[in-house]
Amino acid sequence: MPVQPTGAHKPRNRKPRPSRARGLRTTTGCLTCRKRRIKCDESKPRCGPCVKSDKECDYASAASTAEEYVLGEHSTPHQRTPSATSTSASFKSPATRRSIGEDIDSQVLANSPELRFDLSPLTLTTSLPSPNSAPFDWYDLLAEDAINNIRKHNLGGFDEICLSRRQSPVPGTPEIDTGLIDPQIQARAQSPVAETPPIAPWNADERISLTNDELTLFQYYVNVVGPILDLFDPLRHFAIVVPRLAIFNVGLLKSLLAVAARHRALHSTTPLAESSPIVQTPGSNVAGQTEASGSNPFSHIATQYYYETLQYLGRNLFYPSYSRSSEIIATTILISTYEMFDSEGSYSDGAWERHLRGVFWIQRSQDNNGESRDGIRRAVWWAWVRQDIWVAFRESRRTLTIWRPTKRLMDLTPDELATRIVYIAARCVDFAANEKHYEMGRRIEQGERLLQALDDWHRALPQSFEPIYAPPPPDSDLFSPIWIHPPSYAAAIQMFHFARIVVLINQPSMGGTNAFRQRQRLLDESVSHICGIAMMHQGQNLPSAFVNFQALYAAGLCVQSPIRQTAVLQLLAKTLEIAHFPSKTLLEDLTNSRRNEM
Structure with missing residues (x-):
């Protein structure tokens, strides 16, 4: 078979794509600007944007950049849309998921916030029992x-x-x-x-x-x-x-x-x-x-x-x-x-x-984790993390897990993507713990890393996570029902919005009016999706109820409109009637929390 000369190769059966020079993939600029998705002037030793924002400025060596590009060591799409953080964002179909790396920054994996979260000091102490004991x-x-x-x-x-x-x-x-x-x-x-x-x-x-x-x-x-x-x-x-x-x-x-x-x-x-x-x-x-x-x-x-x-x-x-x-x-x-x-x-x-x-x-x-080859050990680990998330969230303590995932988002099946959000949510709850005391700049940066991880996960979702039924939102402050099937995918979207709310209400902000409005828009968006999904997963759907009540409780912490506050409390009450767990005092806790903020 004759070999085509360099430059003569053209993609087959695909639309023409923009060249790298037009922004398809950035291979220059500092790593910090790439992570922040802003234009880098490539000044050295520190570029202009990093000097202005007082951030560390690191450049990848040419050898490491080329090696990571060849090996495909990347995990998140590079191109974004203005609504990338919304569940109305575009989804890639299952048929194209395996080629998702074609649109991914080759440097992302080395700096992936999802794989580099801080570990909990509660679980890294020397007082842990030995494996045998x-x-x-x-x-x-x-x-x-x-x-x-x-x-x-x-x-x-x-x-x-x-x-x-x-x-x-x-x-x-x-x-x-x-x-x-x-x-x-x-x-x-x-x-x-x-x-x-x-x-x-x-x-x-x-x-x-x-x-x-x-x-x-x-x-x-x-x-x-x-x-x-x-x-x-x-x-x-x-x-x-x-x-x-x-x-x-x-x-x-x-x-x-x-x-x-x-x-x-x-x-x-x-x-x-x-x-x-x-x-x-x-x-x-x-x-x-x-x-x-x-x-x-x-x-x-x-x-x-x-x-x-x-x-x-x-x-x-x-x-x-x-x-x-x-x-x-x-x-x-x-x-x-x-x-x-x-x-x-x-x-x-x-x-x-x-x-x-x-x-x-x-x-x-036993070295069990979310990627254990033994199915029962893997299932037990995820069930345990789900319980620990709720306890840590309610007690404002750090989560216990010290495991980090090793699989890239692009290599996960849809079911594995659904479980991965449970891990990310655990890290978001860990971030919200009162036991962590960092200076404000570091705290803001950690929150941004978590929001980036959530955004990366959301943009990697295939079409099967899109709603089957999602009418336009009403003109009033009431919620529009959203139906996602199967229930595990609906629960994953619930966990995504639960985790995003947890980060946003616990991350300090040094921005002005625009930053406040952007944050409030994301919170309102998450509340709408949480309540919309909860409305469609009522009845006797017990498994969904055990995710709904957590997400609804988080939604109740940040909703502003009195009409919406009442609607959230009503949905939470219905969910607790289904799950019979936790106690109905959760409603009182949420009501008292809202009163204390006034």
Whole structure:
């Protein structure tokens, strides 16, 4: 095949494109001006714009520029439109997503704000437990709070001695001790030792049998609770994989039943006489407690299963293979989810918020993150980050994760793009924490980096994230409904606007009237999109509700119009009626927050 001479090559089947000299891709100028998307006069050692704005001025070497251009090390489009930060911005179709790099600045990856966020000092301290001790320290945290609750609330039917890990042998001792192994696998421990030891001696050989009532809760978990955790997971690990693991592992099964019963308690107003039969387990004293108190029976059932899960952990954590297994990873997030649903309960005392750090210890000890090859570990990590975002946001503390993504935006699938915004939102909440005290210039710069990361993500979205239904906004201050399908993509757009609001209301500004108007325009835009999506995702869409209430709460913090304030509160009230989490005191908190600003 003849080789075309240099300069004779023409793009095939594409429209003529402007030359590099006309602004398609900038390969000159300092890195700071490229990042800020402003014209650079290329003065050295510092260009005019950097001198004027008192910013560092760095130039890339010719070799590194050429190398990065050849390798395609870039992650964001270079060209922008005036509405690039709006969800009405143009989207690239799936067919053209893989060629997105053709319009990307070759220097962006090295300075990508998305991949270079500051890490939380909360998680970089030397006091973190070692990888081998992380599961034990997490369990000790759970057991200590459980024992305190038993004593404080005089909970009958729970033996606090069984929760003490001191009954378990220290790691490294023989794995077979019939006095400490769960009864479901005790028979195996008493049998002659096989030539090849079992891979998972803490699992049952056969499927664990379920009573009719347990099967009802099991199905409730699969149909209701699992999808809440699977909102951003197209493979549905919590609804499909976790139940299959649970029928062979007593601890995971009990934690699954505990979270199902606890969620059922949130949604159940049925009197005791009309409710379904109470789930009885060995040693359970639930029936007597329920009859005495007359309260929701599912709450007591959930508490029973929760304590039985802790007893299982205390007996089986000494297995080194178990402390590194997928089963314990899944158990940790189900326990955390149980505590999330129970966070407004009388026995909570802030346990969920404290125990999230223990889940982080185990995640870190196993090197789990949002790009883990093992699907269940990856799914658990994202579910944990979603919980940590809400707690960190409400407590004004920094988020716990120390992981940074490695995949470029241009290499992500649409589903992966949906989960990536969860990570960026975590960094935005981290930015808003009261614990961070930086001088104003640095604070403004950090906010700009976050807004840049959000903008980069938004402009990388394919057409599948565009609304299917989005009528023009009305002339009044009321919101126009926006329907995006599938729900995970709608939730991703919600998270985008939630994160943008968090940054904008926490970033200092040294600008004048124009900067104020621009910021207010972005805030109003985000409020409109959050409320528009929430209007279309009402009904009984529980998974969406667990994103809607967070976004609506953030929208309520910055909305200005009295009519819109009332509309946001009404939408939030409807969402809380669907989710039954968190408590309706969230409405009071938002109302009081607005009053304090007046």
